[in-house]
Amino acid sequence: MSHERVVTIVPEAGLHARPASAFVQAVNDHDADVSAGPPDGDLVQAASMIAVTSLGAGQGDDLKLVAEGPDAEAVLDELERILTTPEEELDA
Amino acid sequence: MAQRTLRGTGATPRSGVGTVVWYGRDISLPDPDGAVDPDAETERFVDAVGTARAELEAEREATAERVGESEAAVFDAHIQFLEDPTIEDAVETSIADGLDAANAVDDAFGEHIEQFEGMDGRMAERADDLRDVRDRLLRLLTDGERVDLSDLPEGSVVLAERLTPSDTAQLDPERVAGFATVTGGRTSHAAIFARSLALPAVVGVGEELESVEEGTEVVVDGDEGTLLIEPSDDEREAAAADSGATVVADAVETADGREIEVAANVGRPEELEPAADRGADGVGLYRTEFLFLDRETPPSEDEQYEAVREALDTFPEGRVVVRTLDIGGDKRIPYLDLPEEENPFLGERGIRRSLDPDSDLFATQLRALLRAAADGAGDLAVMFPLVATVEELDAALAALDDALADLEDRGVDAERPEVGVMIETPSAVFMADELAARVDFLSIGTNDLTQYVMAADRENERVGDLHDPTHPGVLRAIHRTVEAAHAADAWVGMCGEMAGDPDLTELLVGLGLDELSMSAVTIPDVKAAVRETEYSTASELADAARFAATRSAVHDALTQ
Numbered sequence: 001m002s003h004e005r006v007v008t009i010v011p012e013a014g015l016h017a018r019p020a021s022a023f024v025q026a027v028n029d030h031d032a033d034v035s036a037g038p039p040d041g042d043l044v045q046a047a048s049m050i051a052v053t054s055l056g057a058g059q060g061d062d063l064k065l066v067a068e069g070p071d072a073e074a075v076l077d078e079l080e081r082i083l084t085t086p087e088e089e090l091d092a
Numbered sequence: 093m094a095q096r097t098l099r100g101t102g103a104t105p106r107s108g109v110g111t112v113v114w115y116g117r118d119i120s121l122p123d124p125d126g127a128v129d130p131d132a133e134t135e136r137f138v139d140a141v142g143t144a145r146a147e148l149e150a151e152r153e154a155t156a157e158r159v160g161e162s163e164a165a166v167f168d169a170h171i172q173f174l175e176d177p178t179i180e181d182a183v184e185t186s187i188a189d190g191l192d193a194a195n196a197v198d199d200a201f202g203e204h205i206e207q208f209e210g211m212d213g214r215m216a217e218r219a220d221d222l223r224d225v226r227d228r229l230l231r232l233l234t235d236g237e238r239v240d241l242s243d244l245p246e247g248s249v250v251l252a253e254r255l256t257p258s259d260t261a262q263l264d265p266e267r268v269a270g271f272a273t274v275t276g277g278r279t280s281h282a283a284i285f286a287r288s289l290a291l292p293a294v295v296g297v298g299e300e301l302e303s304v305e306e307g308t309e310v311v312v313d314g315d316e317g318t319l320l321i322e323p324s325d326d327e328r329e330a331a332a333a334d335s336g337a338t339v340v341a342d343a344v345e346t347a348d349g350r351e352i353e354v355a356a357n358v359g360r361p362e363e364l365e366p367a368a369d370r371g372a373d374g375v376g377l378y379r380t381e382f383l384f385l386d387r388e389t390p391p392s393e394d395e396q397y398e399a400v401r402e403a404l405d406t407f408p409e410g411r412v413v414v415r416t417l418d419i420g421g422d423k424r425i426p427y428l429d430l431p432e433e434e435n436p437f438l439g440e441r442g443i444r445r446s447l448d449p450d451s452d453l454f455a456t457q458l459r460a461l462l463r464a465a466a467d468g469a470g471d472l473a474v475m476f477p478l479v480a481t482v483e484e485l486d487a488a489l490a491a492l493d494d495a496l497a498d499l500e501d502r503g504v505d506a507e508r509p510e511v512g513v514m515i516e517t518p519s520a521v522f523m524a525d526e527l528a529a530r531v532d533f534l535s536i537g538t539n540d541l542t543q544y545v546m547a548a549d550r551e552n553e554r555v556g557d558l559h560d561p562t563h564p565g566v567l568r569a570i571h572r573t574v575e576a577a578h579a580a581d582a583w584v585g586m587c588g589e590m591a592g593d594p595d596l597t598e599l600l601v602g603l604g605l606d607e608l609s610m611s612a613v614t615i616p617d618v619k620a621a622v623r624e625t626e627y628s629t630a631s632e633l634a635d636a637a638r639f640a641a642t643r644s645a646v647h648d649a650l651t652q
């Protein structure tokens with residue numbers, strides 16, 4: 001069964017640069033297949049930096065996350081944390 | 093990609109047009125139709141990704157330590173692009189279809205680079221990241237073979253991160269239409285090299301240069317310091333027609349009759365004839381390092397003799413000032429097996445190296461020079477680089493006497509040339525009176541003198557503002573040197589890049605320089621400037637400039 005969540009992007013840079021790196025890293029660190037995209041549009045492979053970057057998601061945009069696999073809930077928690085943490089506090 | 097303009101520092105007041113060849117990207121793709129073993133190619137791809145990842149991690153660590161965590165983050169993004177499943181899938185599919193790993197990587201990245209390039213702002217920057225990652229992989233997959241600089245197609249414009257002296261030594265000026273580099277300032281080796289060959293060049297363009305693709309047509313405008321990507325027809329024609337100022341073949345004097353010798357700085361034998369053609373009275377700085385670079389063993393005495401003879405015969409009525417070997421610093425010569433130094437510019441370079449008692453390089457060079465002085469058509473002068481002490485000069489002069497006695501004992505024709513000292517260190521400036529009393533002339537090397545007086549690395553753009561010979565500290569050092577030389581009845585010349593700037597000719601004549609030696613390209617401009625100068629007003633200008641407290645006050649004096 002797949003898990004879904006919609007998160008509003010907080011970092012000023014949007015889903016770019018460091019937030020994007022942290023996002024893709026988190027996906028790859030978990031045992032789950034994750035897709036991401038606009039709530040009403042096509043989803044892309046969240047483990048692909050190219051795909052995630054080309055979403056062009058900016059600050060204030062909503063992002064839909066869909067996860068499947070043993071770590072599905074855990075990865076969604078982590079991704080939500082990344083997407084709602086201002087960039088300068090992202091070192092944790 | 094559309095027409096656009098990149099800005100840097102113009103190295104030569106010349107323009108040229110040509111086709112981009114990247115040097116240092118190390119990439120030439122194999123024939124995509126060649127037969128390959130898919131399993132082996134997949135393994136090569138996987139290995140290359142592993143190696144690239146290790147490289148990126150090491151660079152990430154080093155950057156985090158040196159610069160900071162946020163600057164290092166870009167390497168995280170690169171690692172993720174490197175291991176992107178989209179890329180991996182595309183590459184593995186292409187390989188399964190019979191393509192080699194390198195072409196498969198090039199194709200897989202190419203598609204996404206184009207996609208990002210079409211977007212704006214931050215997205216377009218990702219195209220640069222992808223290019224970086226692609227090139228890193230391709231270097232690994234193509235064995236990192238570099239473009240052969242000595243065998244470029246005619247009309248090439250070479251783009252590079254930077255060009256070292258051994259790189260430029262290989263460039264064939266007949267085939268190269270110009271070059272542009274990411275790093276470097278007006279006095280970087282690449283810039284000096286460009287001027288010596290009147291080659292259009294722009295240096296210090298910055299990382300933006302890396303976005304220019306191989307095979308693009310560009311105009312290198314060394315006057316404006318710009319690189320025009322995909323120029324219009326008008327721009328292309330204007331660049332192709334550029335040929336520079338009118339040559340003055342005769343010796344020149346100021347409007348009120350003070351003779352100024354205008355000579356060329358020469359680094360390779362191929363530059364001798366072009367220097368004469370541009371109206372050089374002689375050679376004010378003949379760098380002898382070319383004799384030692386790009387070879388397995390040191391040059392013989394006869395070989396060096398022939399090279400100096402050639403220079404003297406090119407200027408039968410003139411004077412050729414040869415600088416003895418100036419190795420060390422950043423000029424590496426593998427077969428000499430010189431020790432690595434922590435800070436080579438403050439290490440064993442110039443005369444310090446020549447006086448090494450374990451080496452006979454210096455004695456061999458001196459014998460070659462003394463023989464050429466006897467046989468060559470023009471007048472030879474010899475000068476020693478990077479002298480800091482009277483003891484060094486005395487030792488060099490003793491070595492010259494020994495070489496002369498050695499040749500005379502053997503009945504070989506030899507003649508003692510004029511002898512001089514280069515003034516490049518603050519110590520030599522303070523000791524100029526003592527040094528001048530022992531020799532025939534002093535020659536001020538303003539590139540190194542500025543570097544050492546201002547404590548500003550000439551290759552480091554971050555201190556580029558300090559590396560400027562019009563700072564009053566440098567002008568006062570020049571003035572002090574000229575006064576000391578003239579008081580000792582020695583003549584005094586200048587062979588740094590400053591000497592070749594026609595906007596500074598009046599100042600230099602006013603400071604009392606007897607000779608100005610420069611890259612051949614600006615000789616006609618400087619000769620014209622000498623003829624327009626009145627020595628009496630020039631010396632008032634020089635006084636105003638050297639009494640100024642700030643560089644901006646110097647510039648005010650120069651523009652009044």
